[in-house]
Amino acid sequence: MTDTSRIPVIVGIGDLKGDPADVREPLDLIHDAAVLALDDTGHRALASQLDAVHAVKTVSWSYENLPELLAARLGAAPATTSTSPIGGHWPAALLDRIGADIAAGRSSVALLVGGECSATTAALRKAGTDLDSAGWTHAPGGPPGFNPSDLGSPQMQRTGLMVPTRVYPLFENSFSASEGHDAAESPAWSARMYAEFSKLAAAHPASWTSTVHTAEEISTVGPGNRMIGEPYPLMLNAMPFVDQAAAVVVCSLDKAREAGIDEDRFVYLWGGAGASDPLDVLSRSNFHSSSALSDVVRRTLDGAGVSSDSLDIVDAYSCFPVVPKLLIRELNLPDTTIPSVTGGHSFFGGPLNSYTLHSVAEVTRRLRAGADLALVHGNGGFLTCQHTLLLSSSAHSDGYVGDPETRALSSSAPDQVLDYSGSADIVTATVEYGRGGEPETGFVVATTPDGRRLAGHTGPAEAAALAQLHGDNPPAIGRTVRVHDANGLLTLEF
Incomplete structure (x- = not known):
């Protein structure tokens, strides 16, 4: 006993x-x-x-x-x-x-x-x-301090993957592709789930919000629900x-x-x-x-x-x-x-x-x-x-x-390559949007023909091009591109 x-x-x-x-x-x-x-x-x-x-x-x-x-x-x-x-x-x-x-x-x-x-x-x-x-x-104590290590590894910082709003969309898009979803399926699943979350929150006395949102409201990008990091508009991001x-x-x-x-x-x-x-x-x-x-x-x-x-x-x-x-x-x-x-x-x-x-x-x-x-x-x-x-x-x-x-746990991952120029296949990607609703920065993880992994961020022009690549898969995944990596800043040719 x-x-x-x-x-x-x-x-x-x-x-x-x-x-x-x-x-x-x-x-x-x-x-x-x-x-x-x-x-x-x-x-x-x-x-x-x-x-x-x-x-x-x-x-x-x-x-x-x-x-x-x-x-x-x-x-x-x-x-x-x-x-x-x-x-x-x-x-x-x-x-x-x-x-x-x-x-x-x-x-x-x-x-x-x-x-x-x-x-x-x-x-x-x-x-x-x-x-x-x-x-x-x-x-003792006082205003919060800042620890640079909280921004991730040096390689993540070089790539620009320093905040959750940039990293989690990479996982979402890769997961969606692995599930065989088209560009609409995974966002629709997210919106349905979060609509139910909003009902639960609205009924909770300790909840920060009390408004019930429909799946359509959550998935519709517009004023008050701007796109943050594709495919997550504001209502699919944490409210800290x-x-x-x-x-x-x-x-x-x-x-x-x-x-x-x-x-x-x-x-x-x-x-x-x-x-x-x-x-x-x-x-x-x-x-x-x-x-x-x-x-x-x-x-x-x-x-x-x-x-x-x-x-x-x-x-x-x-x-x-x-x-x-x-x-x-x-x-x-x-x-x-x-x-x-x-x-x-x-x-x-x-x-x-x-x-x-x-x-x-x-x-x-x-x-x-x-x-x-x-x-x-x-x-x-x-x-x-x-x-x-x-x-x-x-x-x-x-x-x-x-x-x-x-x-x-340890992980077996491809060797990383820096400052690479040549062709590569995109493994996952996302686009970060500015407050005005325009594509601002793209984030890309790709594999070279010899199996190495490269990662970096783009300027606005490449971000806009990435945002247009909606087809059978989430943005750009599986596409072969020409890449030039200059200390983490990527130039892409589609």
Whole structure:
């Protein structure tokens, strides 16, 4: 029989949105979410018993030790505190670590928090207000810093693939081509899925938006929905400028019972798995799949001895449509699946690293309301780091069955060639548009006749030409072109 002091259960959840007009800092919003989560347990006094407080990295303001500051406000004295690095997979990964700590007897009452006030900081900057003058916590801390490594590898920077809005469309277009979709099919799938996401978000009290959008509205490019990086108009991009926070309280089953928490509110943390692909997307084996995602889905389901058919709920990270699409494929689910109960980054809101913590909160509500088994997914980097978790309304026969340590995967990719001139076949491509709606920059990954990989960005003329190459495949994929690479700037002849 599994030791009940080693079974992790979620006993409290809280999430909310802020108002930029209030000019509150992330710590304030996160504190409110933590209080909501403790109140949700029915026993706020659990705060004094917290032995661990973990935080997902806050980006909109810098804190040296946010968990310590939060613990002081809550009247807690945890033996363990930690703050994650940057990455949207960390809420799932940290929750898995908390489960492992409880299973190993290292913890019995833990709090996981995350939050951002990016809408507020954006409003302050727009008004010309120095963030240092906002009166927010310096302990130490202050306005967010910038780490050039967050822009990707030197080769990615040379190519211009420094931001997600340029990288994820490359994966989407390659995935679409691998599926045999024509230029319209994959965007239509995205729009249908995100229309359903907007319905979920509109009904959620912590959602940043409350408008329901149709698939036609989402797919129609125009004022208010300009094209960003083909094939993603604005409504298919994450919305990071939000003020949102979430918190989750996890106890051992024994501690939860000892505290007198209603067992109807227990959600059992079975555990999951994490994996990462190489940081440099140009060293990946292909652009239409994720080895890390395949790995974590297999390990998570196999570790629990269940199949995807057993899942009542799937909540995918959805910064861009290709991510939930890849999860749908890994789980062998139909294309009509709506892999969210939260509402997605575009409509619910994308609070940078902590979105999946909101997913955990909403999944917990659904499991309390009668669902049995849920898979929650987090994605970090440029489709780089993946973590999946299983949560259930009932205990697993073996208690915690997760594998929280991230597995670093290698990749076999073609050798990269720099400053190449000659013919090449386009593997994937996208076009970035300016605010006026004109093609501005093309991004191309191609293979030379001897099998080497080249990548770079174009000027406006080549971007316009790429944008016109819609045929049986997404833009330009499979076309042979003449390329001249001058330190990452490509000249193309079609």
